[in-house]
Amino acid sequence: MALPSPNPTPHEPDIAMWGGVGSGKTAFLASLSVALNRAEGANEGWRIIGADDVSNSELTRLRTNLLEHRIFPRPTDVLTSYNWLVIGPPTRGRRVWWAPWKRHPARAPKITFSFLDGPGGLFGKSEYSVSKEELIKSLVKSRGLIYLFDPDRRGQISDAFKNLDVALREVESQMLGDDKYLDGKLPHYIAVCITKYDEPNILRLAEEYTDHGLELPRVPDDQARDFFREVLARDLDQNAGIIMRLLEASFHESRIKYFVTSSIGMYADPDKGFDPDDPSNIIDVPGQDQKIRGAVHPINIMEPVIWLGRMLYPKTMGRER
Amino acid sequence: MSTVRAQWAIHGKLDRSWEEYAVIDSSHEPLARSDFTRIIDLFKSGTMEAHEQTKVGTSYFTGADGQSWVGLSRQSESDSRDGLGRIFAITEFVCVPWRELPASRVSYRALYDALNKRGGLPGPQPVILEVAGYDAAYLAGKVTDIARAAAALLLTGEHVCVVGADHLDFRERLDFLDAAAALLPYGFRRELAVSTWTSSSTRHRIRLSFAEVAPPDSTFKLQWRPDGSARVHDVPGSERIRSYVMQYEETLRGYQGQAMTNLIGFLAGQIEPRSFEKPEDCRSALSLLREPLPEPQPKPRPQPLPKPLEPAVRDQHTMSAKSPVQLLEDVLDAFRRWDRPRLGQLILRLRELADAGIPDPDRLSCRQLVRTSRLRFQSYRLNLPELQSFVPSLVNLLFTAPVQTGDIMEVILPEDKERRPTLNLRQLVCEELALLPGDQLSPAAKLLVADFSGRKQLQSMLSEMADEKLMEAAYELQSEVPTRIAVDEIIRRLFQEKSNMIDIVGQSNYLLRPIRFIASGEERIRYYRNVINACLGSPPRPEGLETILRQVSEIPEDFRAAAVLEAPPRSSSVLLTAIVMDDVRRQGLEGTPTGIAIDDRLSRMATPATEPTQTDEQTDDQDDDQDDEKPRRLNRVRNTLEGLFGVRFFGILVFVFAIAMTVVLVVRLR
Structure with missing residues (x-):
C-alpha cells in the first residue's frame, strides 16, 4: 500500500532546537518575537517575520496566544516547522573606492531561521518513529543548535540525560563516521538554555548568580555555566552531572554558550515593579489553561538566537562573543 | 444500518503525567499497541491548539499480516492536565479492516456518527459500531463545485488543501470531505487520508484537508466560497494530467440532482482497491465516469399468493412484509377503489413506516410513484379524514428535513402550477409542504413550494424572507421560474439601496450563477447591468466599479460588457486594469515577472493626467513614448x-x- 509522502519542508533548518518534554521549546519560539520587539540597547531594532504564509500565520498565532489570550502553547504533538526571517537594524551605508562620492544604501542583516519543533519525548522512545528520524536529520543538517534544559523537572533529570544522550549519539554516528571532522567533535554552535528562570524555586536556586541591578533579576551569561553546573550537582540522579561533560565532549568548548532564560519573565507590578516575594507570572485557573499574570518580559530569549546568528553569519552580523 | 467490528486505541496522556503523548489504552488483538502508535503518528495533522474545534481524520495502513485497515480518529481537548499543568489533546481512534467496508459502503460521516454514538471504548476487545447505510442522496446534496474540483485534483496524486472555511463546523467539513470522496470510485477510500483541520506547518500526510493557510509546496489550494463555486485553472505537471483533471471535473459538472445521486450510488459500487499513486487507476476513474450508468433494477413484482384472499384480509397478512413502494401502491389503489376499511389500515401502516424512516432507494421509488400517479381528488373529498391523515404521512415518507429543491423537483411537474377543480397527488403534497415549519425546508425549497401554491403565497413568502436566505435560495434553486423570482426580488431590494443586500450580493459573486441559469444573450446583460447599476449607487463612481470587478472571480464576457455599459465617466483605466488582471490570473501569470510587469504598466497607465483634452492626450502619449524611448x-x-x-x-x-x-x-x- 502506497504511503503518501509528507508535504516537504521548504527550507533545510539553519538552527535546530531540542529539549525534553515540557522544556519550553514552543514557548521559547512564541516569546521570541516579543523579545525582539522589547529589546533595548545593542539588540534594539530587531524583528521577526514569517518567511512564507504558513510561518507568518503560525507566528501570529503564537503571539496572539501569548499576548492576547495570555496562555502558553499546548503540548506539541507532532513535528512542526517554522521558517522565519530575523531582520536586524540597518547598518550604515558604506563607501566604495570606485565611487567614493556616494554612500551605498544601508543594508539590514537578514537571517533565515528554520526551526523544527517536535515533541520533547521523541528521543526517550526506544522504537522507531518518523518524527524522531526527521528531528535527527534536522540536527545533522543544521549548523546551530538550541538545547533547552528545564531545571524545574523534579525527578525528571534522568529524562533530560536520556534525551540528550540519545540525540547526541544518533547525530554523532551520522556525522563523525567518516573523516570529515578530524577532531572528532560536532561542528555546530550550541546555545544551551536553562529555561524557566521565572519559577520561584529556580530564582531561589540562582540567587547567588543573579544580577539584581536591573529592572528584573537576570543571571549574566558569564555566570550561566556555573549556575548550570550547580543545578546539575544538586540533583540526586547520578547521570545529571554527566550532562555538562557530555555537551563539552561532543562540541568545541568555544562553540558552546550558556544562557539562563525565561519565556515570560517574572511578574512586575505596574506600579511597584518586581517583588522578590511575589515573582510568579503564572496563574492557575481550574479547568482552563494556565494564564500569564502580567506583562510578558522575555529574559535571554533573543540573545541565544542573535548569538547563533552572529556565529553563523559573521559577515552579515559582525562576529562577537 | 450495518455493524462493523472495529479495533480501537486512545492516544494522549494520563492525568498529571510528565510523559510524552502516547497510546494509553487500546484493544489487544490482532493489532499491537506499536501498530496503533505507528499509524496515529503517521497521520497526525498538527498540534491541537486552544480554542480549536474537534478534529476528525481518516487514515490507512497495512497490518503485519498484510491486511489493509482504514482508520478514523476524533481528537478533542481532555478534561485533565499534564504534569506541567497544560491541557492536552485526546485522540480516539478506531480502525476497520478494509474488506468489511465496501460491503456496507461506509461513509466517513457514518463512521464518525457511529463512534460518537458508541461513547466510551471498552478494552481489550474490539468495539462493535452500528454504521448507517450509504446515503447517496445526502452526499449528492453536499456536492459543490469545490468538492468536484477537489475530487478531480486528488487524481493527480498531490495533496489538496481547502482554505477559508475556518468558520464552518467540523461536521460540515467532514460532510464536504465525504462528498469529495464520494465523487471518486469507492476503492480509492482504501488509501485516502482526510482531515477536517490540519496545521500547514506540520509535515503531514493528509491528502485532502482544511487549513488556515495552504502549505508552501505543490499542494493544491482551493478557496472556500459561500456559494460553493470553484474552478480548476492551473494544474502543474504534464499537459496530459492537466487535461485529464479538467475532463474529470467537467464530466462531474454534467451530473446534477437525481443524476448526481445515481452517479454517487454507482461510484460506491466500484469497490476494487485503487491507488492515487497509480496513474492507470486514476485514468480508469475517468473512463468509469463516462460509462453510461446502469439502468435501475426493475421493481420486484409482488409474489402471487397461493390462495387468493379478500383484499382487506390479504393486506393484514402481508402488510408487514411489503416494501414501502408496494404499500404506497396499495394505498393509492385503495383510494382509487374508495375502499375505506382497507384504506384505514394501510394508511396506519404507512404512517408507522414513515415515522420509522425508510432507506433512500425506497424513498426515491416512492417519489417516482407519486410523480407518475394519475390519481385526482375532487375538492369535496379533501376534508375526508382518510385524506387528512394520508397526505402528512406521505410527505413524511417522501422527504427528510431539511427538504431541498432537488427533492421536491423529483416529485412535482411543471403543469402542477395549473389549478383545476380537482387536485392531483403532487399538488396535495405541495400544499402540505407549504404548511411545514420554516426549518424543515431550505430557503430555496420554500420559494419553490410557494411558487407552486400560487402567486399570493409567493408574494407573502418573498416579503418575509431575509436577505441572506433569499440569496441562498437564488443559488440553490434549480428551477427557472422561482430563480427568476428570487433574482428579481434581490435586484428590487438592491435598488432600495439596502447596504446589507449590496454586501451580500458582493460576497456572492454578483449573482453571476443564478443569472447565467435564467437568462442568456441580451437579457443576461440586462440583468448584469441592473445588478451593477444598483451596486454602484448614486452617483456612480469609478472606485465603486473597481470594487465590483475586484470581487468577481473570473469576469465573464457578458459581465464585462455590462460593466462597460454601466461604467461611470473616467473609469476606463479601472475597467482595463480589472479585465487585464483577470486574464493574468486566469492564465496563471499572477506573481510571475510577466504578471508583475503587466501590473506595473497598468499602474503607470492609470496615473491621472491633468485634465487633458483629447488632442493633448494624444500628444502626451506620443511624448511619453518618446521620453520612454x-x-x-x-x-x-x-x-x-x-x-x-x-x-x-x-x-x-x-x-x-x-x-x-x-x-x-x-x-x-x-
Whole structure:
C-alpha cells in the first residue's frame, strides 16, 4: 500500500532546537518575537517575520496566544516547522573606492531561521518513529543548535540525560563516521538554555548568580555555566552531572554558550515593579489553561538566537562573543 | 444500518503525567499497541491548539499480516492536565479492516456518527459500531463545485488543501470531505487520508484537508466560497494530467440532482482497491465516469399468493412484509377503489413506516410513484379524514428535513402550477409542504413550494424572507421560474439601496450563477447591468466599479460588457486594469515577472493626467513614448556593456573616461 509522502519542508533548518518534554521549546519560539520587539540597547531594532504564509500565520498565532489570550502553547504533538526571517537594524551605508562620492544604501542583516519543533519525548522512545528520524536529520543538517534544559523537572533529570544522550549519539554516528571532522567533535554552535528562570524555586536556586541591578533579576551569561553546573550537582540522579561533560565532549568548548532564560519573565507590578516575594507570572485557573499574570518580559530569549546568528553569519552580523 | 467490528486505541496522556503523548489504552488483538502508535503518528495533522474545534481524520495502513485497515480518529481537548499543568489533546481512534467496508459502503460521516454514538471504548476487545447505510442522496446534496474540483485534483496524486472555511463546523467539513470522496470510485477510500483541520506547518500526510493557510509546496489550494463555486485553472505537471483533471471535473459538472445521486450510488459500487499513486487507476476513474450508468433494477413484482384472499384480509397478512413502494401502491389503489376499511389500515401502516424512516432507494421509488400517479381528488373529498391523515404521512415518507429543491423537483411537474377543480397527488403534497415549519425546508425549497401554491403565497413568502436566505435560495434553486423570482426580488431590494443586500450580493459573486441559469444573450446583460447599476449607487463612481470587478472571480464576457455599459465617466483605466488582471490570473501569470510587469504598466497607465483634452492626450502619449524611448536605448547600451565587462569594470571605465576628459579640458584651457 502506497504511503503518501509528507508535504516537504521548504527550507533545510539553519538552527535546530531540542529539549525534553515540557522544556519550553514552543514557548521559547512564541516569546521570541516579543523579545525582539522589547529589546533595548545593542539588540534594539530587531524583528521577526514569517518567511512564507504558513510561518507568518503560525507566528501570529503564537503571539496572539501569548499576548492576547495570555496562555502558553499546548503540548506539541507532532513535528512542526517554522521558517522565519530575523531582520536586524540597518547598518550604515558604506563607501566604495570606485565611487567614493556616494554612500551605498544601508543594508539590514537578514537571517533565515528554520526551526523544527517536535515533541520533547521523541528521543526517550526506544522504537522507531518518523518524527524522531526527521528531528535527527534536522540536527545533522543544521549548523546551530538550541538545547533547552528545564531545571524545574523534579525527578525528571534522568529524562533530560536520556534525551540528550540519545540525540547526541544518533547525530554523532551520522556525522563523525567518516573523516570529515578530524577532531572528532560536532561542528555546530550550541546555545544551551536553562529555561524557566521565572519559577520561584529556580530564582531561589540562582540567587547567588543573579544580577539584581536591573529592572528584573537576570543571571549574566558569564555566570550561566556555573549556575548550570550547580543545578546539575544538586540533583540526586547520578547521570545529571554527566550532562555538562557530555555537551563539552561532543562540541568545541568555544562553540558552546550558556544562557539562563525565561519565556515570560517574572511578574512586575505596574506600579511597584518586581517583588522578590511575589515573582510568579503564572496563574492557575481550574479547568482552563494556565494564564500569564502580567506583562510578558522575555529574559535571554533573543540573545541565544542573535548569538547563533552572529556565529553563523559573521559577515552579515559582525562576529562577537 | 450495518455493524462493523472495529479495533480501537486512545492516544494522549494520563492525568498529571510528565510523559510524552502516547497510546494509553487500546484493544489487544490482532493489532499491537506499536501498530496503533505507528499509524496515529503517521497521520497526525498538527498540534491541537486552544480554542480549536474537534478534529476528525481518516487514515490507512497495512497490518503485519498484510491486511489493509482504514482508520478514523476524533481528537478533542481532555478534561485533565499534564504534569506541567497544560491541557492536552485526546485522540480516539478506531480502525476497520478494509474488506468489511465496501460491503456496507461506509461513509466517513457514518463512521464518525457511529463512534460518537458508541461513547466510551471498552478494552481489550474490539468495539462493535452500528454504521448507517450509504446515503447517496445526502452526499449528492453536499456536492459543490469545490468538492468536484477537489475530487478531480486528488487524481493527480498531490495533496489538496481547502482554505477559508475556518468558520464552518467540523461536521460540515467532514460532510464536504465525504462528498469529495464520494465523487471518486469507492476503492480509492482504501488509501485516502482526510482531515477536517490540519496545521500547514506540520509535515503531514493528509491528502485532502482544511487549513488556515495552504502549505508552501505543490499542494493544491482551493478557496472556500459561500456559494460553493470553484474552478480548476492551473494544474502543474504534464499537459496530459492537466487535461485529464479538467475532463474529470467537467464530466462531474454534467451530473446534477437525481443524476448526481445515481452517479454517487454507482461510484460506491466500484469497490476494487485503487491507488492515487497509480496513474492507470486514476485514468480508469475517468473512463468509469463516462460509462453510461446502469439502468435501475426493475421493481420486484409482488409474489402471487397461493390462495387468493379478500383484499382487506390479504393486506393484514402481508402488510408487514411489503416494501414501502408496494404499500404506497396499495394505498393509492385503495383510494382509487374508495375502499375505506382497507384504506384505514394501510394508511396506519404507512404512517408507522414513515415515522420509522425508510432507506433512500425506497424513498426515491416512492417519489417516482407519486410523480407518475394519475390519481385526482375532487375538492369535496379533501376534508375526508382518510385524506387528512394520508397526505402528512406521505410527505413524511417522501422527504427528510431539511427538504431541498432537488427533492421536491423529483416529485412535482411543471403543469402542477395549473389549478383545476380537482387536485392531483403532487399538488396535495405541495400544499402540505407549504404548511411545514420554516426549518424543515431550505430557503430555496420554500420559494419553490410557494411558487407552486400560487402567486399570493409567493408574494407573502418573498416579503418575509431575509436577505441572506433569499440569496441562498437564488443559488440553490434549480428551477427557472422561482430563480427568476428570487433574482428579481434581490435586484428590487438592491435598488432600495439596502447596504446589507449590496454586501451580500458582493460576497456572492454578483449573482453571476443564478443569472447565467435564467437568462442568456441580451437579457443576461440586462440583468448584469441592473445588478451593477444598483451596486454602484448614486452617483456612480469609478472606485465603486473597481470594487465590483475586484470581487468577481473570473469576469465573464457578458459581465464585462455590462460593466462597460454601466461604467461611470473616467473609469476606463479601472475597467482595463480589472479585465487585464483577470486574464493574468486566469492564465496563471499572477506573481510571475510577466504578471508583475503587466501590473506595473497598468499602474503607470492609470496615473491621472491633468485634465487633458483629447488632442493633448494624444500628444502626451506620443511624448511619453518618446521620453520612454531615450532611457530605454540608454539602458540597452548599458546592459550590453555590463554584459560584456561586468558592472564594476563599467563603473571604472566611466570614472577613467571622466578623468581623461577633465585632463584634456584642463590642457586645452591652458
